[in-house]
Amino acid sequence: MELVYSQQKERREVAELPDRELAVRAREGDMVCFETLVTRKTPAVVSLARRIVGSAEDARDVAQMVFLRVWNEIHRYDSRYSLNTWLYRIATNLSIDFLRSSRSRERAHGATLHLVRAREEATAGDATRTAEDAELSQLFEAVSCRLSEKQKAAFVLREMQDCETREIAEILGCGESTVRNHLFNARRILRKEMERLYPEFLRGRNRP
Amino acid sequence: MSTPSAANPVCAIIRASFEPYRRDALPSPQRRMLREHLLACEGCRSAAAAEDPTLRFARPLHEPVSEGETREILAAVMTGVDLLKTERRIRMGSGRRARGLRVGSAAAAAAAAVAAAVLVSSGWGILQSPMPGRAIAGASAAAPAPAAASAASVSAAPASAPAMQPAAMAEAEPAPSPDATVYDWNPGAGREEPRVVWIVDRGLDI
Numbered sequence: 001m002e003l004v005y006s007q008q009k010e011r012r013e014v015a016e017l018p019d020r021e022l023a024v025r026a027r028e029g030d031m032v033c034f035e036t037l038v039t040r041k042t043p044a045v046v047s048l049a050r051r052i053v054g055s056a057e058d059a060r061d062v063a064q065m066v067f068l069r070v071w072n073e074i075h076r077y078d079s080r081y082s083l084n085t086w087l088y089r090i091a092t093n094l095s096i097d098f099l100r101s102s103r104s105r106e107r108a109h110g111a112t113l114h115l116v117r118a119r120e121e122a123t124a125g126d127a128t129r130t131a132e133d134a135e136l137s138q139l140f141e142a143v144s145c146r147l148s149e150k151q152k153a154a155f156v157l158r159e160m161q162d163c164e165t166r167e168i169a170e171i172l173g174c175g176e177s178t179v180r181n182h183l184f185n186a187r188r189i190l191r192k193e194m195e196r197l198y199p200e201f202l203r204g205r206n207r208p
Numbered sequence: 209m210s211t212p213s214a215a216n217p218v219c220a221i222i223r224a225s226f227e228p229y230r231r232d233a234l235p236s237p238q239r240r241m242l243r244e245h246l247l248a249c250e251g252c253r254s255a256a257a258a259e260d261p262t263l264r265f266a267r268p269l270h271e272p273v274s275e276g277e278t279r280e281i282l283a284a285v286m287t288g289v290d291l292l293k294t295e296r297r298i299r300m301g302s303g304r305r306a307r308g309l310r311v312g313s314a315a316a317a318a319a320a321a322v323a324a325a326v327l328v329s330s331g332w333g334i335l336q337s338p339m340p341g342r343a344i345a346g347a348s349a350a351a352p353a354p355a356a357a358s359a360a361s362v363s364a365a366p367a368s369a370p371a372m373q374p375a376a377m378a379e380a381e382p383a384p385s386p387d388a389t390v391y392d393w394n395p396g397a398g399r400e401e402p403r404v405v406w407i408v409d410r411g412l413d414i
Contacts, residue, residue, distance in 0.1 A: 038281070038282050046281075051269065059271065067285040071288075136267075159265045160265065160268060162243065180232050183232055187230065187262045
């Protein structure tokens, strides 16, 4: 009984530690810290992966891969830098890899699968989501198909995760000017796609 | 929630910032302020969407992850971690075995090299008759022993012996070692044939 109490107390104390401290302790082999890190970062990682891979179910698979990679590579984490940048880098790279492999899979099996899955997810997930978020999420999924993986990742990181350009450059492993270029092109393509797919939505643009 | 009003000074500032925001030229504090304002002010949200529909995405879009889902992900990750740990242990075990073999073969090679050096430096004049039993045991591990390949001293094959002798070592002063034994598996081999010589120097036991 006392042991259970002390474990709970330890978990409570660990839960209050900042990200960096958790990562440092996890690097030293503290599994409670690692578990806390996984629990704390799961929503952010799933959100990021979801926007890039486009499916909630796949995003959860990617999140598992991300945390496994984190555990495997934690010795490489440099605590002078932000944990989020390192984590987002892993998550973005794995999401892009996943997207590439799933695109090739879907080319092989036909695009119907994606449509069926998207509809299933829309009905299952929307109940727990606010209406506006759900609408935006679906809109983004529909119009972001023509973005390259890097453009999509840059846009998601900038707009939805609110990362700095410098941070995105680190995550994507490119220069800040390249990130700005990705963002500029992503906006242009998204605008075009919205005009093509949702003209009725854009008709309201010139309303007073 | 604010009402749509461009007359509101804050709304006016925010709307003037749409253009630099799109160019990614807005400093972080203003950028954050704009995003927060857009979340709260429906009027500015509409104005932003009217100016550039992609500005509708300028907000955190969090994927709802329930506690149950987080627990499932955590459980899957911890199972994966256990597998990775097991894999590491197996790899480390086989690594140790491989390292053991490498160390063993390196020691054997070093011993053979030292033995050969001593033997060569002694001018091949220290050879004894081998013990046939041992030679065959050694040969059966390395290569099938031909019937004619009875152990013989190198001196029994003078034609091929000089060919094996490195030039630099050939000049060394002889230092006879009474313990060295040479097992020569093809004493009659010519220059074109491979020559297999097993040298054992009991004086160099390590």
